Amino acid sequence: MSFKKPWRVAGLLAIGVLVGSVIGPPIVQAATSLVTIQGAGSTHKAKVSSTGRLYVDSEAAVNKAGQLLTGQGAPSTYKAIFIGATPDCTTPGFTVPAGKAFIVTDVTYFITSSSPPSEGDLLLVIGTGGTCASFVSAAITLGGETVTEPYPTGIPLSTGTQLSIVPLGVGAGSAVIYGYLVPAGAISVHETKELQRFPKGGLLGRSSG
Numbered sequence: 001m002s003f004k005k006p007w008r009v010a011g012l013l014a015i016g017v018l019v020g021s022v023i024g025p026p027i028v029q030a031a032t033s034l035v036t037i038q039g040a041g042s043t044h045k046a047k048v049s050s051t052g053r054l055y056v057d058s059e060a061a062v063n064k065a066g067q068l069l070t071g072q073g074a075p076s077t078y079k080a081i082f083i084g085a086t087p088d089c090t091t092p093g094f095t096v097p098a099g100k101a102f103i104v105t106d107v108t109y110f111i112t113s114s115s116p117p118s119e120g121d122l123l124l125v126i127g128t129g130g131t132c133a134s135f136v137s138a139a140i141t142l143g144g145e146t147v148t149e150p151y152p153t154g155i156p157l158s159t160g161t162q163l164s165i166v167p168l169g170v171g172a173g174s175a176v177i178y179g180y181l182v183p184a185g186a187i188s189v190h191e192t193k194e195l196q197r198f199p200k201g202g203l204l205g206r207s208s209g
Contacts, residue, residue, distance in 0.1 A: 073103075073180035081177045085165045089125055089132040092162035094177070101187045104155040106178040108148045109139035111171065120145075121168035122175060126161050135166075139175075154179070156187040 037046035048054050079102075083093030096102045104124075111120040121140045127133035136155050139147040157163070165175045 073182060077181040079177075079179060079181065081163070081179075082174065083163060083165045083177065084174045085122060085167045085172055088166065089127045089162065089164040090130040092127070092130065092164045094163040096157050096159055096161045096163075097181070098159055099184050100159060100181045101184050102157045102161070102179050102181055103187075104136065104151055104157065104177055104179040106148060106150050107137045107139075107175055108146060108178070109141075109173060109175045110146055111139060111141055111173045112144060119169070120171035120173060122171050122173055123166045123168065124175065124177065125164045125166045126157060127164070128160060128162055130162070132164070132166065158187060159184045 046054060081094045086093075107124055109122050111122055119140055119142055122138065123135045124137040125132045125135050136157075137149050137151070139149060141147050163177060165173075167173070
């Protein structure tokens with residue numbers, strides 16, 4: 001009876017060695033093998049960080065430091081354009097640069113009135129060749145007030161578009177147009193052409209240029 005216990009222990013060890021020899025190599029091989037993820041029909045392979053995390057490229061815009069741009073455009077593309085009111089569009093206050101489009105995000109009007117306390121009206125007008133063609137924004141309020149009109153989705157203006165601030169009636173004042181530049185191809189020219197057009201006869205019956 002005294003020999004049974006050692007033989008039992010030896011038997012268990014033998015069984016353990018046998019089982020380990022069968023399932024051990026696959027486990028070790030799985031733990032040390034290299035798995036490659038590669039795109040179909042290309043040589044592009046997935047990458048991992050030094051901590052073993054898979055890199056995922058969302059194709060979102062980043063700055064030179066690799067930080068995600070959460071704004072609508074890079075800070076260097078943002079503009080605040082001051083334009084004083086003029087009677088027509090012959091002397092535009094801003095022209096969208098060649099190769100660029102301009103996205104208007106906000107307009108702040110500083111309205112005065114030539115006949116207080118009458119209402120003052122100002123329009124943000126676009127055109128080409130010094131001619132008023134469309135209005136894209138407007139503000140109507142008593143003279144001496146400031147009005148800000150936000151455009152969260154943006155108003156797209158194509159290359160060469162001229163901007164002017166034109167008063168109506170006894171309106172007078174100025175405005176600051178906020179927005180950012182994008183490549184000209186980022187918008188369709190039709191998006192600008194579909195903005196509100198002036199009727200024949202010009203700006204509410206006045207000459208448009």
